Amino acid sequence: MKVTIFGAGSMGSGIAQIASTQNLEVVLIDRSQQPLEKSRSNLNRIVNRLVEKNKIDQALADQIEKQISYSQNIEQAKGSDLVLEAIVEDLNIKQTLFKELEGIVSKDCILASNTSSLSIASIASVLQYKERFLGLHFFNPAPLMPLVEVIGAVTTSPECLNYGFELMQNWKKVPVYAKDTPGFIVNKVARPFYGEALRIYDEGIADFKTIDMAMKTVGGFRMGPFELMDFIGNDINYKVTETVFKAFYNDARYKPSFTQKRLAEAGLLGRKTGRGYYDYSLDQTEETTPDKQLLETIFMRIISMLVNEAYDTLFWNIATKEHIELAMRKGVNYPKGLFAWAKEIGVQNIVDQLEQLYSKYQEERYRISPLLKEDVKA
Ligand SMILES: NC(=O)c1ccc[n+]([C@@H]2O[C@H](COP(=O)([O-])OP(=O)(O)OC[C@H]3O[C@@H](n4cnc5c(N)ncnc54)[C@H](O)[C@@H]3O)[C@@H](O)[C@H]2O)c1
Structure with missing residues (x-):
């Protein structure tokens, strides 16, 4: 499975770590080089500390680092099964990204946003295939906080929503369903x-x-x-x-x-x-x-x-x-x-x-x- 994550800030980097722990192919994309470099060095520090504390073994540490590739090129999302967005909290910028993405990924690729405050419906509204779009809201720091709110827009298909919920269970998170209302649950x-x-x-x-x-x-x-x-x-x-x-x-x-x-x-x-x-x-x-x-x-x-x-x-x-x-x-x-x-x-x-x-x-x-x-x- 290939997962592409947009935004190499605190949330995107944490989510990339979770996905690579599952041994998935992970691409982390940011518009700037500096956050990508910071994300890579932070991850190195984090996995080394986990090994020192005997929380993970060296083989898993190597896997986590090896599975993530870093890029500034949106085209690298091609062939993804899931794209998860954790970029700046701005409706226009998020909509522009997803519109562009629809020309790159297949129409079966699941698209998700980690937004905290925008409605899932408003982001999905610009898409051609809206039924495959949902909210997957992680908590900070994502690798440590188990909860993920799974949010369906009025246009999300039930299959897409179930897929998101089950995927989060597979990633050993604790998913909960929430309505697309302000602040979701938490x-x-x-x-x-x-x-x-x-x-x-x-x-x-x-x-x-x-x-x-x-x-x-x-x-x-x-x-x-x-x-x-x-x-x-x-x-x-x-x-x-x-x-x-x-x-x-x-x-x-x-x-x-x-x-x-x-x-x-x-x-x-x-x-x-x-x-x-x-x-x-x-x-x-x-x-x-x-x-x-x-x-x-x-x-x-x-x-x-x-x-x-x-x-x-x-x-x-x-x-x-x-x-x-x-x-x-x-x-x-x-x-x-x-x-x-x-x-x-x-x-x-x-x-x-x-x-x-x-x-x-x-x-x-x-x-x-x-x-x-x-x-x-x-
Ligand atoms: N920080 C939290 O506690 C928290 C918790 C849950 C959800 N969120 C949500 O997650 C998202 C990210 O939050 P964060 O705190 O990680 O932000 P951040 O500022 O740490 O990181 C955002 C990153 O996105 C990059 N970016 C901006 N526009 C881009 C674009 N068009 N394409 C690619 N990269 C782009 C920026 O360069 C930056 O590195 C927001 O939607 C926020 O609401 C944040």
Whole structure:
């Protein structure tokens, strides 16, 4: 099987590594030489480290490197069974690439995009054979994060969708089906983790460190919301929130925060610039002992919003309950699925929390998903 990947950035390089681990013929194409060279040397460093740690043997390391060829020439996609695109997030540029590709690959070649925020339908719209186009949305870093959201456009054939799902299983990933709606599953359901944390900060209820501590100590999350936003980059994280907000016709639930917008505008992007919510030139180990009750309150507010979002996602049939659970655990490392959490905390307690927030603020943001209310009665 021949797989061509477009874009030798972080995602394309990671996906190339996954495909070459399966001993497939892989071509990695980028419009510039520099990312291709960087990708090749990064891969060499990665496989050497995996061998040192005894995670893979030397033979597999050699195979992974040998199976990938690097090119700037789109014609090298000829004869591919699958083309996966992970280039810049721009509809026009993606459409131009796929239009050109249709003149190079056969009409049976499966075409896929790794887009995070564009609709699959809009990219597919320029194709002559639209039924073979789907979304395969990997998570960063792709070789380590098991989840792949498999997204069909309204024009995708059921065979193409099944093929994508089974292929991801063969590649030892965890595929889930998601509807072609903004943010798919993960980037929609995860919004309150950041948004409600920012809201709590903006209201002056607690500082960044306390909110992070609440989610880590009470919730068992590996990183708190502010640590995670600094890790992802405030520019990128803000952009995702803004895109989801606009794409859902300005639904108050996804309203971005000025605090994050200003950080992004100021270039305080997080770890990559040395400062975001935290200043990474300073010692971060300073001890604080926030009141336990406050930590519980913060956790309950954020987790209730997350659970509500998961129920809303199920309500709109964006994915099944099982796939929503898998998505949050395998795509963003949540310690538990949100429906499992609701059960543990008690659906009634979640509803009580949301009703309190709604009655206090009278904002659409806190409206309860009809499905959550139904679950209380069940
Ligand atoms: N970074 C993430 O966390 C993440 C996660 C999931 C999905 N995605 C999506 O994956 C895609 C790539 O993201 P990334 O973070 O790897 O980007 P990146 O900026 O690291 O890499 C993009 C690469 O594409 C190349 N490129 C641009 N236009 C091209 C063209 N016409 N032909 C060939 N190469 C071209 C660029 O030279 C660059 O090397 C985007 O659609 C993004 O939304 C990103």
